Amino acid sequence: MDTRQLRSLVAIATHGTFARAAEAVHLTPSAVSQQIQALEQELGVLLFERSSRPPRLTTQGSQCLDMAREMLRLAEDTKAGLRGDRISGTLMLGSVRSSALNLLPAAIVQMRHRYPALKTNLQVSLSAALIADVASGRLDAAVVAEHLGMPPSLRWSPFLREPLWLIAPHGTPADSIDSLMARMPFIRFRSPVPLANLIDTEISRMGIVTNDVAEIDTIGSIVTCVRQGMGISVVPHVALQGAEDEALLRLPFGRPQVVRRIGIVERIAAPRGEVIARLHEVLTQVCGEYGVARDVNAQNPDGGSTA
Known part of the structure; x- marks a missing residue:
């Protein structure tokens, strides 16, 4: 087993065919095929299901691919360290x-x-x-x-340690956060990530029942919806970096303001x-x-x- 064989294996998995992999590693398709056959003989397993077009990695081939990528990265890092x-x-x-x-x-x-x-x-x-x-x-x-x-x-x-903000569309009259969240349509961040749980936990702790009109799993999409007047929501500070976000009404979310x-x-x-x-x-x-x-x-x- 040598790095040339491993590079060919990674190239096939990346480019999909032996021919395209050969171009990537600057060899002929037959040379790449010979490298893979030699690797299979050394390991005693089939790496590709050749009856399919394009060739598909076997279970052992997928395991070998992970190993190849790690070994190539280790070799590259070792050379850099020696230099x-x-x-x-x-x-x-x-x-x-x-x-x-x-x-x-x-x-x-x-x-x-x-x-x-x-x-x-x-x-x-x-x-x-x-x-x-x-x-x-x-x-x-x-x-x-x-x-x-x-x-x-x-x-x-x-x-990063950043605050969370309640944001409302441009032109929304300033009011308390409790009043805005109780009466305005609310766009909820729904995703299996800590931020969503943090927001939901604070809303529950504040005792506010929101009027949910949407559940969206990306913060960027939520900010876009608020800009267009669909409702209000809670987002982290880093999501409000565009010039168009300056017009949004912002109020500190939570008592005290929640940070993540x-x-x-x-x-x-x-x-x-x-x-x-x-x-x-x-x-x-x-x-x-x-x-x-x-x-x-x-x-x-x-x-x-x-x-």
Whole structure:
């Protein structure tokens, strides 16, 4: 087994056919086919179901693909470390798909400009799945909200502490939050993420019965609906960065105003710890006044979740 065989395997899975994979790795299709056959003989398993068109990975092939990607990334990182280039290689990064994605692309672009040798591979999923992938090593780090039940092998470092706002369409007369939420149509954030639970818990604690007119699973879509006059809602500060959002009525949500925290989860003995620390620094800068400096002694959260 060598890295050339593994690169061909990954290329086939990425591009779908042996011919396209051959172009990607600059070989002939027959050479790629010979590499895969040699790999199959060495491992003693079939990696592809060749009776299907295009060829489909077998169960063992899927397992081997995960191994190949990890081995290639490890080889790349090892070469970078031997060269003394610590901020290089590929950072396998995950993120929740809520408003955290408003911040992460800008940070990734800044990291790319600062460290041209560093590559990022971003995967978007739910918090629980991302935390499991970090714990298993499939991801180097992930951007998630503060989360209960963090495995002891992981460290969560917040980079954002932001307030939540009740927002209403332009021209809505200013009133108390209780009055607005009791009489105006309410757009509820409905998603299996900590932020949705945080909002629902505070509404229940305040004893307010809302007039729900919609349940939407993305914060960006909720803000758009409020802009167009559909109703009111509760969103985090990071969701209100556009010039068109300045006209919305904003009132502090909760008594006292509720805040949520977003951070980076990584393994305590993270092999890409230096890169992750630099990313945390950039994210803190992107967050502006609500950015949270990294605490090098931080461990996983041990109290009630605020996000």
